[in-house]
Amino acid sequence: MxxxxxxxxxxxxxxxxxxxxxEHDRDKxxxxxxxxxxxxxxxxxxxxxxxxxxxxNPDHAMNLNMEELQLEVRNLQHQLYMAEEQLRLYEPDPLKFSSMMELESCEKTLLDTMARLDERKDKENETSDIPPLTMQMFLDTNGGCQTLKMILQVGCLKMETTTVLFA
Missing domain, CATH: 1.10.20 (Histone, subunit A)
Known part of the structure; x- marks a missing residue:
């Protein structure tokens, strides 16, 4: 004071x-x-x-909020810029390349990305569940005898059976 x-x-x-x-310096x-x-x-x-x-001072509070918003906008703009740079790797503009080395580097990046995608696709195919089983049954009563026809299909494998029930 x-x-x-x-x-x-x-x-x-x-x-x-x-x-x-x-604690030592504090007055006990x-x-x-x-x-x-x-x-x-x-x-x-x-x-x-x-x-x-x-x-x-409401203006002071508004200025603080405005500064926070401006900082957040700058941060989001930077994130957008970085995302656009990443996208340029996958959609390159050939006119912007000035040397053969840049073109080859871009080609290598795209080929590496395609190889990773193929690996992921192969893993997905290997680890995917068994394809769904479909079964159809038909009962035919032509000519006084009944026949039961069953069709089973698992993926691309198809099996048909016909059974005469009674004559």
Missing amino acids: TPSSKSTQSLEDVIERYVNIS SCGIQNREYLLNILKKLKVEDDMAIQVA
């Missing part, structure tokens, strides 16, 4: 300094020894202080 009774430091700063000093006669309690009070005071600043 200054002689004019005005504080030169905020209450939060004083409490934060007290909380951060070592103070009675406040619960560090978590002090930290919670400090957080509440900071929130209240921020709210008071926003109420007293």
